[in-house]
Amino acid sequence: MTLSTNDVRELTEFRRELHQYPELSGNEVETAQRIVDALTPLSPNRVVTELGGHGVAAVFDSGVAGPTVLFRAELDALPIQEISDNPWVSKVPGHGHLCGHDGHMTMLLALGRMLAERPTAVGRVVLMFQPSEEDGRGARAVVADKKFEDLRPDYAFAIHVEPGRPFGFVSTRVGLMNCASQGLAISFVGKTAHAACPQEGVSPAMCIAQLIPALNTLSLADELNDQFRLVTVTHVQMGEPTFGIAPGEARLLVTLRTATDEALHALDEAARNLSRDLAEQAGLSLCFDVCDAFAATVNDAEATDMAVKAMNALGISCDDSGLPMRASEDFGVFGWDARAAILCLGPGERYAGLHNPDYDFPDALIPVGASIFERITRDLLGTRG
Ligand SMILES: [Zn+2]
Ligand SMILES: [Zn+2]
Known part of the structure; x- marks a missing residue:
């Protein structure tokens, strides 16, 4: 399914709202609350809060036995002064959403909207909004949290926007992604x-x-x-x-x-x-x-294959250019216990780099990322008939 024009408009507004109120790793109190508020109208079966810090997880459970599939986004922003003329520029001096985490959160909420409208036939989807990615503490704290025990996924996926790639182009590979x-x-x-x-x-x-x-x-x-x-x-x-x-x-x-x-x-x-x-x-x-x-982020062969098939079905081009990366990413921790894969989504080649003061997540990627997540979900868990 595709998001309606209204969905895209509301999600874009939400992304820009998040962008204006960046919070640093470990301090994502208001961001977590905004996520909970945005999840409530989607009526997930469960919302778990304060996971490994201020993490939030929403569970969409079909009630029928099947795999648990987790999709990961990050709540935190960076201690960098944003430079931007956009009306949605950060309202917090010295802090900015300059790694695209505002967009990643919004892509997960977009998936939530699609699951609320068309539930899966089997299994569960966990939308995981993890804290503290930038300092490498968050994913470890989430998986160590007792509340995570009954959310443990069989599959875990994430998308990180990576400048230097054409718009909507994905790079991924089996094996090492991030050092x-x-x-x-x-x-x-x-x-x-x-x-x-x-x-x-x-x-x-x-x-x-x-x-x-x-x-x-x-x-x-x-x-x-x-x-x-x-x-x-x-x-x-x-x-x-x-x-x-x-x-x-x-x-x-x-x-x-x-x-x-x-x-x-x-x-x-x-x-x-x-x-x-x-x-x-x-x-x-x-x-x-x-x-x-x-930890190193290493993509599992089966999970990567599933993501590639989903992208092929959607007509999204993908290869392994620019991989693996020297830079680190704490998603690797979710791969310790699950078949996990992370995808790098391009914002366009002439786009500011991550952690640059003029970086801003391109809103046009919200439906692209959400469609990849949804295709993976339908391939694994189907649609209630
Ligand atoms: Zn970052
Ligand atoms: Zn990041």
Whole structure:
């Protein structure tokens, strides 16, 4: 079925409403409420709230045994000041929906409208609005939440808009889609001293100077294959911006990126060992913190095949261009227990990149994404006769 002109108009208005009130990861209170309010008239069998934080799930249950199919969207926005002349520009200074999550949520609500009008013959559909995608915490928190236990899907799908592709063109593939990655913060503590007598202190300066090139030697990033590993030093802070004090502490932030979760674990160990050795030689103590940990997102063969068949039936072109991607995506977690596939939907080739201050989800993609989700749903669960 296709969405009516009225549906498309209302959904577009809703997307623009979401766009004006972006909320950061972990703080998606009002966004979750807007989703619940938009779901209510669709009368899903159940709405589960506060899932892994502020996550919301709506269950459309046919009442007949069959698979559970989950579709995922994200609630969170970014700490970036939007630059736009659109009347729906963000009303929150410094925050913006600049990763298209407002559009992803709206595509799920569009699917909800189609399910409310024409329920499936068998099984259940779960519309999953997950929190905290941008910091990699949300999907893990959702699947760890006790309330998720009876929502566990057999299949899971998501669409992320990916600039650099023609409008309505999809890229996807079986296997790796998005790399595993994590932030590693390394803190060093020595002893400050007068700049005239640095020998009386323990400075981290030489340790940091040796550690940065040493960490770089761990990278092997020419090709994105199973051996791929990338170490990116993102920030260094040492002492104070003065001339009279020899520094006594430092902090180095580094992002580790690999093609598999196992390789990420090994790279983390290697980075820690290098840091420990150099800290020991310099007489510094150190500690580690892990942040923004993303599992690799790997598409299942059967789920990908289903999505490709659905797109073929709709006349939507698709290939594996630009894949896999170095950037991470926390949808991979839903694939730990389900046959999962994520699709990258193009907004047009000359379109601002994700996380750019002038990015805005193209509303014309709402019915395109929704039609792919609906086709997959009908192929798996049919339509009540
Ligand atoms: Zn993002
Ligand atoms: Zn995103």
